Amino acid sequence: MSVLIFAETERGKFKKDALELASYGRSISDEIKSKLVAICINSNNPEELSKYGVDKIICVNNNDLENFNSKNFSDCISNVFLKEKSQFLILSSSSNSRYIGGILSIYTKAAYVSNVFSKPTKYKPLQLRRNSFTNKAYETVEVISDKVIISLCRNSYGIIENKVKSEVVSETFKIANNDILVSSTEKLSDKVSIADADIVVSGGRGLKGPENWHIIENLADVLGAATACSKPVSDSGWRPHSEHVGQTGKPVASNLYIAIGISGAIQHLAGINSSKIKVVINTDPDAPFFKSADYGIVGDAFEVVPELIEKLKKFKSLNN
Amino acid sequence: MKILVCISHVPDTTSKINFTENSSKFDKNNVQFVINPNDEFGLTRAIWFKEKAGAIVHVINVGLHETEATLRKTLAIGADKAFRINIEPMDGYSVAKCISDFINEKDYDLIIAGRESIDYNGGMVPGMISALNNINFIDKCVGLEIEGKKVRACRECDGGKENISTTLPLIIGSQKGLVEESDLKIPNMRGIMMARQKELIVVEPGQIDIKSKSVNFEKPKEKAEVKLISSDNLDELINLLHKEAKVI
Ligand SMILES: Cc1cc2nc3c(=O)[nH]c(=O)nc-3n(C[C@H](O)[C@H](O)[C@H](O)COP(=O)(O)OP(=O)(O)OC[C@H]3O[C@@H](n4cnc5c(N)ncnc54)[C@H](O)[C@@H]3O)c2cc1C
Ligand SMILES: Nc1ncnc2c1ncn2[C@@H]1O[C@H](COP(=O)(O)O)[C@@H](O)[C@H]1O
Numbered sequence: 001m002s003v004l005i006f007a008e009t010e011r012g013k014f015k016k017d018a019l020e021l022a023s024y025g026r027s028i029s030d031e032i033k034s035k036l037v038a039i040c041i042n043s044n045n046p047e048e049l050s051k052y053g054v055d056k057i058i059c060v061n062n063n064d065l066e067n068f069n070s071k072n073f074s075d076c077i078s079n080v081f082l083k084e085k086s087q088f089l090i091l092s093s094s095s096n097s098r099y100i101g102g103i104l105s106i107y108t109k110a111a112y113v114s115n116v117f118s119k120p121t122k123y124k125p126l127q128l129r130r131n132s133f134t135n136k137a138y139e140t141v142e143v144i145s146d147k148v149i150i151s152l153c154r155n156s157y158g159i160i161e162n163k164v165k166s167e168v169v170s171e172t173f174k175i176a177n178n179d180i181l182v183s184s185t186e187k188l189s190d191k192v193s194i195a196d197a198d199i200v201v202s203g204g205r206g207l208k209g210p211e212n213w214h215i216i217e218n219l220a221d222v223l224g225a226a227t228a229c230s231k232p233v234s235d236s237g238w239r240p241h242s243e244h245v246g247q248t249g250k251p252v253a254s255n256l257y258i259a260i261g262i263s264g265a266i267q268h269l270a271g272i273n274s275s276k277i278k279v280v281i282n283t284d285p286d287a288p289f290f291k292s293a294d295y296g297i298v299g300d301a302f303e304v305v306p307e308l309i310e311k312l313k314k315f316k317s318l319n320n
Numbered sequence: 321m322k323i324l325v326c327i328s329h330v331p332d333t334t335s336k337i338n339f340t341e342n343s344s345k346f347d348k349n350n351v352q353f354v355i356n357p358n359d360e361f362g363l364t365r366a367i368w369f370k371e372k373a374g375a376i377v378h379v380i381n382v383g384l385h386e387t388e389a390t391l392r393k394t395l396a397i398g399a400d401k402a403f404r405i406n407i408e409p410m411d412g413y414s415v416a417k418c419i420s421d422f423i424n425e426k427d428y429d430l431i432i433a434g435r436e437s438i439d440y441n442g443g444m445v446p447g448m449i450s451a452l453n454n455i456n457f458i459d460k461c462v463g464l465e466i467e468g469k470k471v472r473a474c475r476e477c478d479g480g481k482e483n484i485s486t487t488l489p490l491i492i493g494s495q496k497g498l499v500e501e502s503d504l505k506i507p508n509m510r511g512i513m514m515a516r517q518k519e520l521i522v523v524e525p526g527q528i529d530i531k532s533k534s535v536n537f538e539k540p541k542e543k544a545e546v547k548l549i550s551s552d553n554l555d556e557l558i559n560l561l562h563k564e565a566k567v568i
Binding site: 068070074094095096098099100101102103105106107110111112113114115127131132133134135136137138139140141142143144145178179180181182183184185186187188192193194195196198199223235241242244247248249255256266267270273276277279280290291292293294295296297298299300303304307308311312315319 | 445447448456477485487502532540550551557561562565
């Protein structure tokens, strides 16, 4: 019996999500009194996971797994799952992990529950809470299987240190040939992606045109944030599609979401509602977004944002 | 080329969501249903393959009689034939299994499902079908070109894109980018008339296995009133974000 997490790495380093999965996995392990095991692929520093409560760290180091491949990764993780006789497999909600969740559930014959945002509310039978209807509702799901794959929403549990003595083992994995070949990748920029960002700065039609986006970008730079936009902004070609957030765009689950010149239409809110803190800057005090926000400033973005940037620069220089 | 597009019938994005039967079921009353947006992008790409390369386009839904209006709409947009597996969808696994069994008896080259449905947001059906039927799978597909059996596809990943080459048969998780919003077709009168002549075949399901079930639903609590900060007091905002919210 064990709880297994897939601890994702990027260029050898654990992603923040991996540490959150370890913390979450630890709490389930404690409750069902089983071991917490992690599988990590090409990690430079696997021991880091012992700080977050992982008892056994299984390392697969293989140059052929340097780039993500859905088939190889699914094979590798499901092998470990079966070998470790795991009952739980916990995945993050990164694009790569979401890609393989469904595949893994068939390979391991486990139930699959995605978008989970809290610890199980019950173990026998297992009940989990998840976001559904694009953040318009919470759903409690009962698992009808003795094995389950959970994909955990980002930032829903947090990172909790819990140092244990862990065993680090390395496993070999033989790559089977497959015909999904990644021929090239295009990185959008060196900035953080919306999926990985703690802070997202987002602009809407209130910014009037693409030539004004430097104020969004400058604010994002000071905060180390990713930039995003509302749907009409990307539809008009002011910004790339990859920045469109909302019900039909990317979901945002950051710690802080700053919405500038965005009215707060239901489809926009649905996609960003699971962000923890929302700040709205809008000229119209009746903009619907104020109803969903934590902090609001009624004001003109072209005046407020540049001033905010200057003040944040000062704040950052004093606090770093 | 034979294409199957999986169509999920979902509440319109503006719908207010309510629950009935002791909060255990989604309340379908007064809800406008539409083609799941991610599926509509996929369907549109399929119709292009039909128009440019003579592909045959079938659509499938796992659902009760009520979904037929949505299926008729896909026929009006240009799909050739629709199938409905006559059962209320219970979980992602059972839907994937129904579609997988259906595919097993046919020879589709390309299967298109949405990356995620906007109702239950499972994001699981296409991956499950790919594993059940052992066919290649590309999730979050934002580009798809096919020549013979060869496929060049583009996938969105966190922070970028990947160009992928693979072969048919293939299943994709479709989303915006595969075609643009402005490419979506609104059915015209002729399409609607023609759709009436097209076949909509009801298939009875085989044995159903489920791996999870919904127990109940809850709506998020009303948010506390927003704290308004005057625009001449931005230091206060920074202070609140730092000390109270602890996010900067
Ligand atoms: C099927 C469907 C799916 C959709 N999916 C999405 C989605 O995923 N994501 C999404 O975002 N939208 C989506 N939409 C669109 C959505 O309904 C809204 O139209 C859209 O979110 C509005 O974008 P906006 O807030 O940028 O623009 P607007 O609604 O035009 O709002 C602009 C705001 O800027 C404010 N403003 C103007 N000038 C200034 C200034 N100088 N300083 C500060 N504020 C200013 C205005 O007061 C206003 O509130 C969808 C719609 C449909 C029908
Ligand atoms: N009941 C259904 N009938 C047909 N296709 C479905 C059904 N449910 C989900 N799908 C397909 O699977 C995709 C992903 O759905 P989900 O896994 O529920 O998020 C949808 O976009 C559809 O293409």
